[in-house]
Amino acid sequence: MNLIKKLWLTCLFVVSTLAINYNVQGAASTYGVSCTNTSYGTQLGGVYLEFNPLTTSHAGNANTYGMYTSTDCVYGGAGRTNSSAIVGGEIARAAANAIVGSVSNRISNVLAMAANPDTAAHMTYSANGSGIGMAANHIVGGLGAWISYSSSSFDNDQTFTALSTDSNNFDGSADAVSFGIDKTFGNMLVGINMTSFSSDIDTKANGGTIDTEGETYGLYVGINTGALSLSAGAGTGEYEIDTNRKDLGTGNLGIKGTDITADIQYYFVNASANISRGKLSFTPRVGYRNFDLDMPAFTDIVPDVAASTDLGAAIDSTNADEAIGGKTYSSDLTEAGLSIALSAGTKLIPHVDVAYVNEDTTKASYSTELKSDGVAELNASAPDGYMTYGGGLILNLSSKVNGYINFQETTSRDDFNETTVSGNLRIKF
Numbered sequence: 160m161n162l163i164k165k166l167w168l169t170c171l172f173v174v175s176t177l178a179i180n181y182n183v184q185g186a187a188s189t190y191g192v193s194c195t196n197t198s199y200g201t202q203l204g205g206v207y208l209e210f211n212p213l214t215t216s217h218a219g220n221a222n223t224y225g226m227y228t229s230t231d232c233v234y235g236g237a238g239r240t241n242s243s244a245i246v247g248g249e250i251a252r253a254a255a256n257a258i259v260g261s262v263s264n265r266i267s268n269v270l271a272m273a274a275n276p277d278t279a280a281h282m283t284y285s286a287n288g289s290g291i292g293m294a295a296n297h298i299v300g301g302l303g304a305w306i307s308y309s310s311s312s313f314d315n316d317q318t319f320t321a322l323s324t325d326s327n328n329f330d331g332s333a334d335a336v337s338f339g340i341d342k343t344f345g346n347m348l349v350g351i352n353m354t355s356f357s358s359d360i361d362t363k364a365n366g367g368t369i370d371t372e373g374e375t376y377g378l379y380v381g382i383n384t385g386a387l388s389l390s391a392g393a394g395t396g397e398y399e400i401d402t403n404r405k406d407l408g409t410g411n412l413g414i415k416g417t418d419i420t421a422d423i424q425y426y427f428v429n430a431s432a433n434i435s436r437g438k439l440s441f442t443p444r445v446g447y448r449n450f451d452l453d454m455p456a457f458t459d460i461v462p463d464v465a466a467s468t469d470l471g472a473a474i475d476s477t478n479a480d481e482a483i484g485g486k487t488y489s490s491d492l493t494e495a496g497l498s499i500a501l502s503a504g505t506k507l508i509p510h511v512d513v514a515y516v517n518e519d520t521t522k523a524s525y526s527t528e529l530k531s532d533g534v535a536e537l538n539a540s541a542p543d544g545y546m547t548y549g550g551g552l553i554l555n556l557s558s559k560v561n562g563y564i565n566f567q568e569t570t571s572r573d574d575f576n577e578t579t580v581s582g583n584l585r586i587k588f
Contacts, residue, residue: 187229187231187407187408187409187410188227188228188229188232188408188409188410188466189229189467190227190466190467191408191409191410191464191466191467192227192228192229192408192409192466192467192474193228193406193408193409193461193464193466193478194228194229194231194232194235194239194406194407194408195406195408195461195478195479195480195481196228196408196466196474196475196477196478196479197475197477197478197479198474198475198477199227199228199466199474200228200232200408200478200479201228201232201233201529202479207227207228207233208233208529208530228408229407229408230323230532231321231322231323231407231408232407232408232529233528233529233530233532234323234324234528234529234530234532234534235322235323235365235407235526235528236325236525236526236527236528236536237324237325237326237327237364237365237523237525237526238322238323238324238364238365238366238405238407239365239407239526240364240365240404240524240525240526241365241367241402241404241416241459241483242360242362242365242367242368242369242402242403242404243369243400243402243416243419243454243483243486243488244483244486244523244524244525244526245327245329245362245364245365245523245524245525245539246329246331246360246362246369246523247452247454247486247488247521248488248489248490248520248521248522248523248542249313249315249329249331249360249520250333250358250360250369250371250398250452250488251450251451251452251488251489251490251520251521252450252490252492252518252520252542253311253313253331253333253358254333254335254356254358254375254398254423254425254450254452255425255448255449255450255490255492256311256448256492256579257309257311257333257335257337257354257356258335258337258354258356258375258377258394258425258450259392259425259427259446259448259450260309261307261309261335261337261352261354262337262339262352262377262379262392262427263390263427263429263446264307266348266350266379266381266388266390266392266429302340302341302342303340303341303342303343304338304339304340305337305338305339305341306336306337306338306339306583307336307337307581307583308334308335308336308337308581308582308583309334309335309579309580309581310332310333310334310335310579310580310581311332311333311334311577311578311579311580312331312332312577312578313330313331313332313333313569313575313576313577313578314329314330314331314575314576314577315327315328315329315540315574315575316328316574316575316576317537317540317574318537319363319364322364322365322366322405322407323407323532323534324364324534324536324537325364325525325536325537325538325539326363326364326537327364327522327523327537327539327540327574328362328363328364329360329361329362329363330360330361331358331359331360331361332358332359332360333356333357333358333359334356334357334358335354335355335356335357336354336355337352337353337354337355338352338353338354339351339352339353339379340352341379346382346383346384347380347381347382347383348379348380348381348382348390349378349379349380350378350379350380351376351377351378351379352376352377352378352379352392352394353374353375353376353377354374354375354377354394354396355373355374356371356372356373356374356375356398357370357371357372357373358370358371359371362404364525365404365405366404366405366412367402367403367404367405367412367414368402368403368404369400369401369402369403370400370401370402371398371399371400372398372399373396373397373398373399373421373423374396374397375394375395375396375423375425376394376395376396377392377393377394377395377425378392378393378394379391379392380392386432387430387431387432388429388430388431388432388433389428389429389430390427390428390429390430391426391427391428391429392426392427393424393425393426393427394423394424394425394426395422395423395424395425396423397420397421397422397423398420398421398423398452399418399419399420399421400416400419400420400421400454401415401416401417401418401419402415402416402417402419402459403415403416404459406461406462406464406478409464411462411464413461413462414459414460414461414462414481415459415460416457416458416459416460416483417460419454419455419457420455421452421453421454421455422452422453423450423451423452423453424450424451424453425448425449425450425451426448426449427446427447427448427449428446428447429444429445429446429447430444430445430446431443431444431445431446432444438501438502439499439500439501439502440499440500440501440502441497441498441499442497442498442499442500443496443497444494444495444496444497444498444514445493445494445495445496446493446494447491447492447493447494448491448492448494449489449490449491449492450489450490451487451488451489452487452488452489453485453487454485454486454487454488455485456482456483456484456485457483457485458480458481458482458483459480459481459482459483460480461478461479461480461481462478463476463477463478464476464478487521488521489519489520489521490518490519490520490521491518491519491520492516492517492518492519492520493516493517494514494515494516494517495514495515496512496513496514496515496547497512497513497514498510498511498512499511499512500553506554506555506556507552507553507554507555508552508553508555509550509551509552509553510550510551510552510553511548511549511550512547512548512549512550512567513546513547513548514546514547514548515544515545515546516544516545516546516547517543517544518542518543518544518545518572519542520542522539522540522541522542523539523540524539525539540573540574540575541573542572542573542575543572543573544571544572545569545570545571545572545575546569546570546571547567547568547569547570548567548568548570549565549566549567549568549579550565550566551563551564551565551566552564562582562583563581563582563583564580564581564582565579565580565581565582566578566579566580567579567580567581
């Protein structure tokens with residue numbers, strides 16, 4: 160009985176050891192060899208791409224790529240993809256909502272005040288994409304200045320299992336600060352604006368990150384026709400982007416694309432109305448916004464790392480860099496929404512907002528696997544349409560101090576969740 164027990168434990172130990180060894184090889188090369196090592200990298204083809212189970216020998220070398228550059232180097236599609244190709248469209252979508260939302264809110268506020276100058280002590284509101292906007296009162300002869308801030312956190316919860324399996328899973332956040340100066344001419348408003356935008360996203364499929372930071376500058380115009388308020392605007396700028404991902408062969412986080420300058424262009428058109436019924440104010444709206452992020456071709460730098468000498472052959476530490484092609488990431492958003500506010504007093508105005516957004520955004524794309532592993536891969540999430548809902552408070556603390564705070568949630572978008580908080584405090588001197 161004891162002999163059978165010992166034999167059983169021995170077999171269990173051997174099987175467990177093999178399984179752990181195989182899983183480790185799937186995560187990184189046993190010898191720490193990069194996927195692009197110039198002596199043993201998968202780009203050399205041949206024996207480095209051939210499948211060899213643990214019990215099989217190929218030309219006298221068992222575990223060929225499992226021992227050298229790891230199974231993930233061969234099977235990794237999304238895992239060997241630069242982060243920009245996975246979430247470039249999401250950056251464009253987040254920036255479009257932040258920039259266009261802040262400008263649209265400013266325009267709708269000023270035009271609404273022009274139509275109804277007694278509303279809530281020169282305060283009105285509009286909820287659009289990034290939340291509530293607050294109008295600055297006139298400074299000199301119709302000249303006004305404003306500032307807006309928004310912060311959002313978002314994620315894609317598509318299933319992630321391993322670096323060798325495609326997935327659109329990511330976690331991110333974005334922040335934007337907008338400044339503007341404008342002037343009214345009767346029922347028309349003309350202005351300029353600048354927005355500082357930054358985002359940080361962790362991409363699970365390649366164990367990587369992508370950081371974005373930059374500014375855009377734009378012009379906008381609005382007009383109140385009486386029944387409707389119409390507005391349009393456009394802008395341009397640059398974002399600096401840095402990417403980082405794992406080398407699936409070494410398991411190290413360190414394949415970097417740095418100092419990448421992307422060109423930005425955006426434009427928008429909006430139409431809204433303001434209907435008052437007693438203490439309730441209804442603001443239906445429709446709008447379209449387009450945002451393009453033009454990524455240039457750049458190089459992913461793969462650091463040179465010496466591999467183990469246990470390979471039994473001379474091996475250099477040189478790893479080949481990888482060329483990343485240029486691409487334009489676009490986000491086109493068409494929105495229809497309704498805001499409702501209750502004027503409960505001159506100091507506190509609660510509001511709610513709901514909208515439907517039809518979306519056409521560049522979805523994730525993955526590098527092609529060098530060999531098929533027979534695993535049913537997940538397709539990238541396809542942005543289509545979603546609902547937003549939220550609300551908040553407009554604060555009219557005095558004739559010189561006012562502001563707002565707003566909360567918004569995005570729902571019913573495939574594999575995607577987003578929460579946005581925005582606020583404003585304005586002091587008139």
